Amino acid sequence: MADRFLYTTPLDPLAQPLVEQLTWEYATRYGSYFGEAPGAEMSRYPAELFAPPDGNFVLLLRDGRPIAGGAFKRYDARTAEMKRIWTHSEFRRQGLARRVVAELELQAIRQGYGRIFLTTGFRQPEAKGLYLETGYTPLFDISVDPEIYGKLGFEKELSVAPASLPRPPDAHAARSAA
Numbered sequence: 001m002a003d004r005f006l007y008t009t010p011l012d013p014l015a016q017p018l019v020e021q022l023t024w025e026y027a028t029r030y031g032s033y034f035g036e037a038p039g040a041e042m043s044r045y046p047a048e049l050f051a052p053p054d055g056n057f058v059l060l061l062r063d064g065r066p067i068a069g070g071a072f073k074r075y076d077a078r079t080a081e082m083k084r085i086w087t088h089s090e091f092r093r094q095g096l097a098r099r100v101v102a103e104l105e106l107q108a109i110r111q112g113y114g115r116i117f118l119t120t121g122f123r124q125p126e127a128k129g130l131y132l133e134t135g136y137t138p139l140f141d142i143s144v145d146p147e148i149y150g151k152l153g154f155e156k157e158l159s160v161a162p163a164s165l166p167r168p169p170d171a172h173a174a175r176s177a178a
């Protein structure tokens with residue numbers, strides 16, 4: 001069982017399981033709750049937003065198969081907005097999303113960000129728990145029914161100096177080494 005991170009793009013064929021499962025997840029959990037077609041969230045942002053220099057997209061591969069992933073894009077000059085944290089349905093409850101969040105935090109620091117902002121939906125208690133457990137500050141009252149808010153905002157200050165962090169291999173080098 002060899003796990004490794006691969007920095008790539010949401011358009012990479014390896015990312016298709018993430019896109020398809022996450023689209024299905026959003027559609028089944030929310031339907032048209034937010035007044036949009038089911039799954040519209042996945043086409044809200046162009047792939048370029050999740051590419052350097054302002055963003056990034058990572059897959060966690062196990063023996064070459066995508067098992068988890070996520071991305072961030074620029075929110076403002078010092079803040080990255082984390083998006084699309086996902087774990088393949090066959091591999092949940094293994095701490096993979098936590099690993100992806102930690103990796104994206106480090107990459108955000110390497111790209112010069114000092115803060116992460118994110119939102120998750122009120123029908124995603126697993127995500128809410130993940131962010132609370134990994135040190136994110138809720139931007140809502142956690143004692144209130146989360147449906148009141150619809151989207152649940154979180155933030156986290158990042159604290160590691162970028163110069164002390166190793167750079168990940170680029171996607172092309174990582175792919176040719178596989």
